[in-house]
Amino acid sequence: MKRKLLYIFLTFIFCITALTSYSQQQRFPKPEFSSGYEQPDVVTPEPRSGGFEYLDVAVLLVVLSLAAWFALRKRSRQGILWLSVFTLVYFGFYRNGCICSVGSFQNITLSFFDAGYSVSISTLLFFLLPLIFALFFGRVFCAGACPLGAIQDLLIVKPLSLPKWLNKTLGLIPYIYLALAVLFAATGTDFIVCRYDPFVGIFRMDAKFHMIVLGISFLLMGMFVARPYCRFLCPYGVLLSWMSRFSKWHLTITPSLCIKCKLCTTSCPFDAIDFPVNEKEIVQSGPGTKKFIVYAMLIPLWIVAGAFVGERSHLYLSRANQNVYLAELLISDPEIKNDPDNIDVQTFLESGKTMETLVEEAEVMRGQFKTGSMIAGGFIGLVIGLTLINTTVFRKRQDYVPHRGNCLSCGRCMDYCPVEK
Amino acid sequence: MKNKGITIFLIALAVIIVIIIVNEYLSDKPDKGKPNPYQYSVEEFKKIDPSLIRYKESVNFRIGFDNPAAIAIYNDTIYAAGDDIIKIIDLKGTLSGQINLPVSPHTLKVFNDKIFFAAGNRLFVYNMSDESTSEWEPLEELSFITAIAANANDIFIADAGNRRVVRYSPEGHLISVFDGKAEEGALHGFIIPSAYFDIEINDEGKLWIVNPGMHSLENYTFEGQLRSHWKHASMKTEGFSGCCNPAFFTFLSDGRFVTSEKGLVRIKTYKVSGEFEGVVAAPDKFIEDGHAPDIAADSKNNIYAMDFDKKVIRVFNPVD
Numbered sequence: 223m224k225r226k227l228l229y230i231f232l233t234f235i236f237c238i239t240a241l242t243s244y245s246q247q248q249r250f251p252k253p254e255f256s257s258g259y260e261q262p263d264v265v266t267p268e269p270r271s272g273g274f275e276y277l278d279v280a281v282l283l284v285v286l287s288l289a290a291w292f293a294l295r296k297r298s299r300q301g302i303l304w305l306s307v308f309t310l311v312y313f314g315f316y317r318n319g320c321i322c323s324v325g326s327f328q329n330i331t332l333s334f335f336d337a338g339y340s341v342s343i344s345t346l347l348f349f350l351l352p353l354i355f356a357l358f359f360g361r362v363f364c365a366g367a368c369p370l371g372a373i374q375d376l377l378i379v380k381p382l383s384l385p386k387w388l389n390k391t392l393g394l395i396p397y398i399y400l401a402l403a404v405l406f407a408a409t410g411t412d413f414i415v416c417r418y419d420p421f422v423g424i425f426r427m428d429a430k431f432h433m434i435v436l437g438i439s440f441l442l443m444g445m446f447v448a449r450p451y452c453r454f455l456c457p458y459g460v461l462l463s464w465m466s467r468f469s470k471w472h473l474t475i476t477p478s479l480c481i482k483c484k485l486c487t488t489s490c491p492f493d494a495i496d497f498p499v500n501e502k503e504i505v506q507s508g509p510g511t512k513k514f515i516v517y518a519m520l521i522p523l524w525i526v527a528g529a530f531v532g533e534r535s536h537l538y539l540s541r542a543n544q545n546v547y548l549a550e551l552l553i554s555d556p557e558i559k560n561d562p563d564n565i566d567v568q569t570f571l572e573s574g575k576t577m578e579t580l581v582e583e584a585e586v587m588r589g590q591f592k593t594g595s596m597i598a599g600g601f602i603g604l605v606i607g608l609t610l611i612n613t614t615v616f617r618k619r620q621d622y623v624p625h626r627g628n629c630l631s632c633g634r635c636m637d638y639c640p641v642e643k
Numbered sequence: 644m645k646n647k648g649i650t651i652f653l654i655a656l657a658v659i660i661v662i663i664i665v666n667e668y669l670s671d672k673p674d675k676g677k678p679n680p681y682q683y684s685v686e687e688f689k690k691i692d693p694s695l696i697r698y699k700e701s702v703n704f705r706i707g708f709d710n711p712a713a714i715a716i717y718n719d720t721i722y723a724a725g726d727d728i729i730k731i732i733d734l735k736g737t738l739s740g741q742i743n744l745p746v747s748p749h750t751l752k753v754f755n756d757k758i759f760f761a762a763g764n765r766l767f768v769y770n771m772s773d774e775s776t777s778e779w780e781p782l783e784e785l786s787f788i789t790a791i792a793a794n795a796n797d798i799f800i801a802d803a804g805n806r807r808v809v810r811y812s813p814e815g816h817l818i819s820v821f822d823g824k825a826e827e828g829a830l831h832g833f834i835i836p837s838a839y840f841d842i843e844i845n846d847e848g849k850l851w852i853v854n855p856g857m858h859s860l861e862n863y864t865f866e867g868q869l870r871s872h873w874k875h876a877s878m879k880t881e882g883f884s885g886c887c888n889p890a891f892f893t894f895l896s897d898g899r900f901v902t903s904e905k906g907l908v909r910i911k912t913y914k915v916s917g918e919f920e921g922v923v924a925a926p927d928k929f930i931e932d933g934h935a936p937d938i939a940a941d942s943k944n945n946i947y948a949m950d951f952d953k954k955v956i957r958v959f960n961p962v963d
Contacts, residue, residue: 257688257878262681382646418664436663443656446649547672563678 289366290359299633305366314369319422328407356465365631379445381491400457401598448491463627480621494628524607532599540591549584689926697921704736714949716939717753752791761788803840821867855887873917881919890935905935
């Protein structure tokens, strides 16, 4: 009876929200004339009305729960695969890749630095839920709830194993991307993760030609280098990786004891399986402790060097900001004011803002970029230093286990394990 | 080398990816942008077929207002309001009188030796016989009076702020209020997106009201019942376009309509039936992004347009 009442109540709420948006659309009749004017395409999808944004949150929650269940409890690669198909259809093609957890950290960042910008609860949840799940169950978001991951995962054909040095080097790019994305978001300059999202144009079927080429290039690359965007670009993956390293539970290759059959060694297209370590070989390979101490001592130098590079590059980076670029442009080329086709310049001139105000704003922005670039540079230096240290650290391992930070919980390795529960 | 072909393919893709990202980053700058492909241009619609122009501008009067506000003609005398003055001018442009006002009016109407003028939500009556001014009970705070119509027994005001028409007795007693809503499916009611909402009573005593959001002129009984209407929503010369047009209208002596539009600033005439007749003043007669002129007509069907941008009264004579 209670359940029945709940269904009736939910149906009623659904009808009310639908009716509200319908009546809003109809409150004003559309003018009945056509000028032949071609409306520009809307760049971002319309925001969800009423309770529908929470429907997306609910769907995400369900998908994350199912992904965790398939990966950890059911141990079903098949389940994760179909879940990622659903994610691709729903969050990708139906919701047009927006709202997206991958870019949500930019909204959160901006809300910290701009008092006039606030994020909705749904955005906050889209940012937090995958991280919380990663903290408990590993990167199950990457496995089944990320449309960007899903579209790449379904097109893996012949994954190649990359050399370790290349994996490590390319693995630094997401940290750089994360630092820049936070810098650009904090200064209100741009949401670069959204702007350079290679797949969102495919989801919306309306991207500029070169962005479509970018998306297709990533997909073609993904046929041989599995999920290249996730592994070597995704800045949100960095946060998920951090959380996943401390995850309470995590996907395991074997449901019981590893028999070291090595069947799983080639199963992971992401090179995320850590092999057992032969202690003797490690000891023979060289003075690890000495290296560790040297690298550890170099960390402050890496940070200072990173901050220095950041400081040096802040002028260039700040030009990404519209105000800074416009101010520089108008000072260096005052004649551009007479160019009627320059939309940005004409928009500025018609805004009524004075040149002095623009220059003042640009100077403030440069100051912010200087501080932000130094912090970002220092962070990247720290990451490089820690990555180097990591190469000297010996971790005792007797079994084949997924790397908690890099494993995307896709479950492929589980299918290779012959051990029964 | 193992997988040599694939490696070369991957390197090529990596190069393409880097080139696209760098190009995208560098191209989106104020001096690198392309001309706006979606610029909304109405230039094409400003062109008028010369054969449609039925009027010729003969003269204009400089009226000396900093802020001209409204024009009315009664008994072939021009009443021009602006600043906080009403100037009385004959049809040749000679100033014959001037009335100082307590407020800066937004609109005015002259009938039976009385000048009705309004500012915001306040309505005033100036009695020309004893030169006295009285103020009626002000409307609500959100009210904004944009036009006044009068006959012997009724005064109507168009309240754009509340999207309604208010009917008064000549003594200023409120009789009724109506909002133009008709029976289901007939008409929407008054849609007033901006402060343009005109109202007139023609020589036959019929009350006509502009419903600017619907691009229509609507005929109501004095009780507020819709009697008839005509509409022309079109970007073409014969229609009205934009959010809210016509901005002003008046009647010629034989009951034909004269309309004044904003956006695409132009003045046109329509037959009594609402059928498009011709153009009085084409858009090229007015400045770029100018205001819709207020209009009035004399007994010989000459049209007087108060050009708010040039601050003159422009006279258009019919070309026979």
